[in-house]
Amino acid sequence: MRTLRIIAGLTLREAVRRKIVLAALVMGGLFLTVYSVGFYYMNQDIQRHANVISMVAMKEMRNFMLLAGLYVVNFLTIAMAVLTSIDTLSGEISSGTVQTLVAKPVRRWQIVLGKWIGFVVLLTSYLLLMAGGVMVIVLVISGQHAPKPFLGLSLVWLNGLLLLSLSFFGGSRLSTLANGVLAFGLYGIGFVGGWIEQFGWLAGKPAAVKVGILSSLLFPGEALWKRAAFELQSPLVKTLGISPFTSASPPNAMMIGYAVLYAAVILALAVHKFSRRDL
Amino acid sequence: MHETHPAIETIGLRKAFGEKVAVEDLSLRVERGEVFGFLGPNGAGKTTSVKMLLGLCAPTAGKGFLLGRPVGTSAALGKVGFLPEHFRFHDWLKAHEFLFVHGRLYGMKEGVLKSRVPELLELVGLQAHAEKRLSEFSKGMLQRIGLAQALLNDPEVVFLDEPTSGLDPMGRRLVRDIIRDLKSRGTTVFLNSHLLSEVEVTCDRVSFVKHGRVVQTSPLKSLMNGMLNVEIRADKLTAETLEGLRRWTATVDRAGDTIRLRLAEESCLPDIHRFLVQQGADVYSLSPQRISLEELFVQIVGSEVGL
Numbered sequence: 001m002r003t004l005r006i007i008a009g010l011t012l013r014e015a016v017r018r019k020i021v022l023a024a025l026v027m028g029g030l031f032l033t034v035y036s037v038g039f040y041y042m043n044q045d046i047q048r049h050a051n052v053i054s055m056v057a058m059k060e061m062r063n064f065m066l067l068a069g070l071y072v073v074n075f076l077t078i079a080m081a082v083l084t085s086i087d088t089l090s091g092e093i094s095s096g097t098v099q100t101l102v103a104k105p106v107r108r109w110q111i112v113l114g115k116w117i118g119f120v121v122l123l124t125s126y127l128l129l130m131a132g133g134v135m136v137i138v139l140v141i142s143g144q145h146a147p148k149p150f151l152g153l154s155l156v157w158l159n160g161l162l163l164l165s166l167s168f169f170g171g172s173r174l175s176t177l178a179n180g181v182l183a184f185g186l187y188g189i190g191f192v193g194g195w196i197e198q199f200g201w202l203a204g205k206p207a208a209v210k211v212g213i214l215s216s217l218l219f220p221g222e223a224l225w226k227r228a229a230f231e232l233q234s235p236l237v238k239t240l241g242i243s244p245f246t247s248a249s250p251p252n253a254m255m256i257g258y259a260v261l262y263a264a265v266i267l268a269l270a271v272h273k274f275s276r277r278d279l
Numbered sequence: 280m281h282e283t284h285p286a287i288e289t290i291g292l293r294k295a296f297g298e299k300v301a302v303e304d305l306s307l308r309v310e311r312g313e314v315f316g317f318l319g320p321n322g323a324g325k326t327t328s329v330k331m332l333l334g335l336c337a338p339t340a341g342k343g344f345l346l347g348r349p350v351g352t353s354a355a356l357g358k359v360g361f362l363p364e365h366f367r368f369h370d371w372l373k374a375h376e377f378l379f380v381h382g383r384l385y386g387m388k389e390g391v392l393k394s395r396v397p398e399l400l401e402l403v404g405l406q407a408h409a410e411k412r413l414s415e416f417s418k419g420m421l422q423r424i425g426l427a428q429a430l431l432n433d434p435e436v437v438f439l440d441e442p443t444s445g446l447d448p449m450g451r452r453l454v455r456d457i458i459r460d461l462k463s464r465g466t467t468v469f470l471n472s473h474l475l476s477e478v479e480v481t482c483d484r485v486s487f488v489k490h491g492r493v494v495q496t497s498p499l500k501s502l503m504n505g506m507l508n509v510e511i512r513a514d515k516l517t518a519e520t521l522e523g524l525r526r527w528t529a530t531v532d533r534a535g536d537t538i539r540l541r542l543a544e545e546s547c548l549p550d551i552h553r554f555l556v557q558q559g560a561d562v563y564s565l566s567p568q569r570i571s572l573e574e575l576f577v578q579i580v581g582s583e584v585g586l
Contacts, residue, residue: 278336
C-alpha cells in the first residue's frame with residue numbers, strides 16, 4: 001500500500017509540476033465560461049418564445065444543450081486520459097528513469113498500479129470539474145437537471161478509465177507514438193462502429209447492426225458514451241429513439257459489463273507485460 | 280540477510296536478445312566487502328550483467344544470487360544501491376525531494392530521511408542545491424545526486440555503472456573517496472568502468488569481460504605485480520646472449536641497441552644484469568616499467584574496437 005501511495009503521489013506531483021493541472025484548470029475554466037455564456041443566451045431565447053413552444057419542448061431544448069456540453073466533456077475526458085498518460089510507462093522505459101525505481105525493493109505491479117491510481121485521481125477530478133461544471137451551469141441558469149446524472153457520469157468516468165487502461169496496455173509494450181496510434185485507432189473503430197450500428201438499426205439492416213456490435217466488442221468506449229447519453233437524456237427522447245448524441249438502440253448492461261471486464265483485462269495485461277519485460 | 284553468502288554469485292548467467300547474445304556465460308563470485316572492478320570494452324555485456332543481477336532484465340539461462348537471494352526477486356534489493364549508466368531521473372523533482380522519494384521506496388521512515396537526506400547531499404557536495412530542481416542540474420550534478428540515491432539505505436552492495444563518466448576531476452576524486460569510505464565500512468562495491476586509472480586505485484579484484492564472457496579474474500595487486508616491461512640499452516649483444524635471456528622470459532624483442540623484455544617478477548633483474556655483463560655486453564641502461572592497467576586491458580581483451 002505504501003509503495004502504491006508513493007508512486008501515485010509521484011504521478012500527481014508530476015502533473016502539478018509539469019503544469020498539466022494548471023493547463024487543465026485554465027482551459028477547463030475557459031470552456032465552462034464559453035459554455036455558460038452560450039447556454040445563457042440560448043436559454044433566454046427559449047424563454048422569449050415561451051408562449052409559442054410548449055414546456056415539454058423547452059425542456060427538450062435545454063436537455064439537448066446539456067447533452068451537447070457533456071458530449072464535449074466526454075471527448076475531452078478520454079483525450080485527457082490518453083494524452084496525459086501516454087508516455088508514463090514507455091517514456092520512462094526509454095529514458096531509463098524507470099531503472100532506479102525498479103531496482104528498489106518494490107514490485108513492478110506496484111509501479112504500474114500506483115501510476116494508474118494517480119491518473120485515476122487526476123481524471124476523476126477533471127471529469128468532476130468539467131461535467132459537474134456543465135451540470136451546475138445548466139441547473140443555475142435554467143433550474144433544469146439531467147434525469148440520471150450520477151449514472152450518466154459514472155459511465156463517462158468508466159470510459160475515461162477504459163482509455164487510461166488502454167494507454168497503459170500500449171505503454172507497457174509499445175513506443176509512445178505507436179501507443180497513441182493504438183489508443184486513438186481503437187477508439188476510432190469503436191466510434192465509427194457505433195454510428196454504423198445506429199444507421200443499421202434505423203434502416204433495418206441487421207448486418208450493419210452486427211458490424212457495429214462487433215466493433216464495440218473490439219473497443220467498447222463509444223458504447224459507454226452511448227449508454228451514458230441514453231441515461232442522461234429525457235424520457236421523451238428515449239421513447240422517440242432519435243438524437244444525435246445517443247443511439248436508437250442503446251448498449252445493454254451486458255455491454256457495460258463487457259467494458260468493465262475489458263478495462264480490467266487490459267490493465268492486467270499491462271501489469272503482466274511490464275513485470276516481465278527487460279528494462 | 281544470510282551473512283555467509285557471497286555478495287554476488289552467478290553461475291553461467293546468459294542473456295540473449297533474439298539472435299544477439301549480450302552475455303554469453305557469466306560465472307562470478309564477489310565476496311562481501313570487496314571492491315570489484317568489471318572491465319571490458321563497449322558491448323561486452325557489462326551493463327546487461329548488472330541489469331540481470333538487479334532484476335531489470337531476466338536471464339535467458341543460468342543462475343544468479345545477490346546476497347544469497349535469487350536475482351529477479353525484490354528480496355535483496357532493500358540492501359542494494361544502484362547508479363545506472365544512463366542515469367535519468369524525474370527531473371521535475373527538487374534534489375532533496377528526489378532523495379526523499381527514493382528513500383521512501385526503500386521503505387525508510389520519514390524521520391530517518393529527515394537527517395539522512397541532508398547528510399547525503401553534503402557527502403556529494405550538493406547541499407547548496409537541495410532546493411533546485413534536477414532539470415537545472417548539470418550532468419555532473421545529476422551523477423552526484425544519483426550516487427547519493429544509491430547510498431540512501433546504507434546498502435550492503437553498491438552497483439556503480441560508469442559512475443564517473445560525467446564528472447570532472449574533482450567529481451572523480453569524490454567518487455574515489457566515497458568508494459574508499461564504503462570499503463572501510465565493509466560495503467561491497469561492484470564497479471563497471473572504462474576509466475582504468477580509477478579501477479587501478481580503487482579495486483581489490485577485477486574481471487575482464489569480452490563478448491559476454493569472463494576472460495580473466497584476478498586480484499588487482501597480483502595482476503599489476505605480475506607484469507613488468509624492461510627496456511635494456513646495451514652494446515655488443517650476440518645472438519647467444521639474446522637466446523640466453525629466454526630463460527627468464529619468452530618475449531625478447533630487439534630493435535637496434537634496445538631490447539624489450541616482459542618479466543613475471545622484478546626479482547630477476549639483478550640476475551639479468553649479471554648475465555649480460557658476463558656475456559660481455561656493455562649495458563647503458565636497464566629500466567623496468569610497470570605495465571599500466573590499460574596496457575593489460577588491451578592485452579587481455581584484445582585491441583579490437585568495442586561496439
